Amino acid sequence: MINFPKYNILFFVLAIPLIIISFFIAYWWIFILLFFFLYTVGLTLSSINVRSNFYMKVICEGNHEKNSISITFDDGPSNINTPKVLEILKKHNVKACFFCIGKNVEANKELLKQIYKDGHIIGNHTYSHSYVFDLFSSTKMKADIQATNNIIFETINKHPKLFRPPYGVTNPNLAKAIKKLNLISVGWSLRSFDTTAKGDVNKILKRLHKVKAGDIVLFHDILDEIPEILEKFIELVKSKNIEFIGLDEMLNVEVYN
Numbered sequence: 256m257i258n259f260p261k262y263n264i265l266f267f268v269l270a271i272p273l274i275i276i277s278f279f280i281a282y283w284w285i286f287i288l289l290f291f292f293l294y295t296v297g298l299t300l301s302s303i304n305v306r307s308n309f310y311m312k313v314i315c316e317g318n319h320e321k322n323s324i325s326i327t328f329d330d331g332p333s334n335i336n337t338p339k340v341l342e343i344l345k346k347h348n349v350k351a352c353f354f355c356i357g358k359n360v361e362a363n364k365e366l367l368k369q370i371y372k373d374g375h376i377i378g379n380h381t382y383s384h385s386y387v388f389d390l391f392s393s394t395k396m397k398a399d400i401q402a403t404n405n406i407i408f409e410t411i412n413k414h415p416k417l418f419r420p421p422y423g424v425t426n427p428n429l430a431k432a433i434k435k436l437n438l439i440s441v442g443w444s445l446r447s448f449d450t451t452a453k454g455d456v457n458k459i460l461k462r463l464h465k466v467k468a469g470d471i472v473l474f475h476d477i478l479d480e481i482p483e484i485l486e487k488f489i490e491l492v493k494s495k496n497i498e499f500i501g502l503d504e505m506l507n508v509e510v511y512n
């Protein structure tokens with residue numbers, strides 16, 4: 256798979272003949288513009304594809320040989336829906352990973368303690384989850400992510416090692432920040448698109464039917480539909496004789512520093 260440095264080398268090598276040819280043709284600037292357009296499109300598509308491994312390594316699936324999957328929840332904790340999620344997970348004895356937003360942890364510290372006490376893994380999903388997070392400088396990103404780890408440490412005495420990029424977007428600044436913080440980035444192989452449910456749970460479950468061993472599944476524990484989706488999804492996975500395991504076991508990594 257091509258990565259950012261190799262991509263730059265490739266375009267640099269292609270640019271040399273293009274510049275030479277441009278001396279001999281009319282409308283040469285059209286080709287130059289097209290060249291930069293294609294270069295930018297490649298960078299953008301790689302940035303929004305969490306599985307590209309273009310700017311940084313993001314683990315998006317687990318071991319297929321283990322007949323199991325891992326479920327993950329982003330954007331919480333939510334004092335309304337996270338307790339319902341915890342109840343369902345407890346009932347079915349399922350261990351999950353919660354990628355928490357720092358400002359939500361700050362507002363729900365007792366809930367974070369409960370998630371941890373129930374045996375789930377806590378991951379970092381930035382402090383602000385800002386819409387413009389990907390435009391932050393590397394230093395600002397690092398401070399934002401570190402702020403969440405600090406709050407989580409104050410609450411459960413653990414420094415999370417797992418990080419999930421907001422919106423699954425990666426770029427060189429994030430790569431630099433994650434490297435400095437020595438975190439492990441985790442994406443997903445099956446996206447539930449639960450944020451688009453808008454009351455239609457069956458639409459989401461239809462998509463989740465393709466679940467297979469090794470999948471890391473993305474949900475959001477802040478949604479009103481999530482308890483119903485989760486309950487039905489667990490039944491679906493059980494009917495396929497697939498087990499649930501935590502990300503620590505699935506990826507064979509330490510989840511706290």
Ligand SMILES: [Zn+2]
Pocket residue numbers: 329330380384421422
């Ligand atoms: Zn998110």
